[in-house]
Amino acid sequence: ELKVEQNPLFLSMQEGKNYTIYCNYSTTSDRLYWYRQDPGKSLESLFVLLSNGAVKQEGRLMASLDTKARLSTLHITAAVHDLSATYFCAVDYAGKSTFGDGTTLTVKP
Amino acid sequence: GAGVSQSPRYKVAKRGQDVALRCDPISGHVSLFWYQQALGQGPEFLTYFQNEAQLDKSGLPSDRFFAERPEGSVSTLKIQRTQQEDSAVYLCASSRVRDYEQYFGPGTRLTVT
Numbered sequence: 164e165l166k167v168e169q170n171p172l173f174l175s176m177q178e179g180k181n182y183t184i185y186c187n188y189s190t191t192s193d194r195l196y197w198y199r200q201d202p203g204k205s206l207e208s209l210f211v212l213l214s215n216g217a218v219k220q221e222g223r224l225m226a227s228l229d230t231k232a233r234l235s236t237l238h239i240t241a242a243v244h245d246l247s248a249t250y251f252c253a254v255d256y257a258g259k260s261t262f263g264d265g266t267t268l269t270v271k272p
Numbered sequence: 273g274a275g276v277s278q279s280p281r282y283k284v285a286k287r288g289q290d291v292a293l294r295c296d297p298i299s300g301h302v303s304l305f306w307y308q309q310a311l312g313q314g315p316e317f318l319t320y321f322q323n324e325a326q327l328d329k330s331g332l333p334s335d336r337f338f339a340e341r342p343e344g345s346v347s348t349l350k351i352q353r354t355q356q357e358d359s360a361v362y363l364c365a366s367s368r369v370r371d372y373e374q375y376f377g378p379g380t381r382l383t384v385t
Contacts, residue, residue, distance in 0.1 A: 205363060206315070206376040251314050258328060258370060262314030
C-alpha cells in the first residue's frame, strides 16, 4: 500500500520569508502532483511532475521531484498572504492517486 | 470552458436515508474519479471510470456505496442507508485520459444527522 507523508502539517510563516514543504512516498512512482485547496473550496492543480529531477516554478512556488529518494519538495519564496491555503501532494500508483494529509500554510504580515 | 460541476453542493441526510450525488465532467474527458475527503484530511480514492466502464472500485468503503456512469459522461455516486461516518466532502475529478492531470469539481458536502 502506498503511503504519502507530508511535513510539516501546519506552517505559520511571516511575509517575505522562505520555506519548504516536504512530501515523502513509499513506493516507486514517476508521477506526482501538487494541489492547493482554499477553505471550503475544491482542489486547484499547481504542478505535475513526471520524471526524476523535474523542477517546475510558478510565481513564488517551485516544486521538484527526486524519484530515487521518493521525495518531492514545494519551496515557497518570499511568502505573501495570498499563499495562505492547504497544499496537498498526491502520488500516482496502480492507476490511482494517493494524497498526503496536507500542509496548512498561514502567512502572517 | 466549463469545468467539472457537481450537485448538490450541500446535502443533509438523516441516518438511514439514501442519497445521490451527481458529477458532470469536462466534455470529452474519458476518465472520471470519485474521492471522499474527511475534515482535515486529504482526498481518498473511491472509484474510477473509463468512459462507462467502472475499472476500479477498490476504494468504496462498503456495499452501501454504488457509482455509475451509464453513458460515459455524467456520473452518479449513490450511498444507501447513510451513516454518520459517511459525512464528508465528495469530490469528482475528470481527466482526458487516465494518467493525465485531473480537474476537480467543487465537491458535495454531505452531512448525515
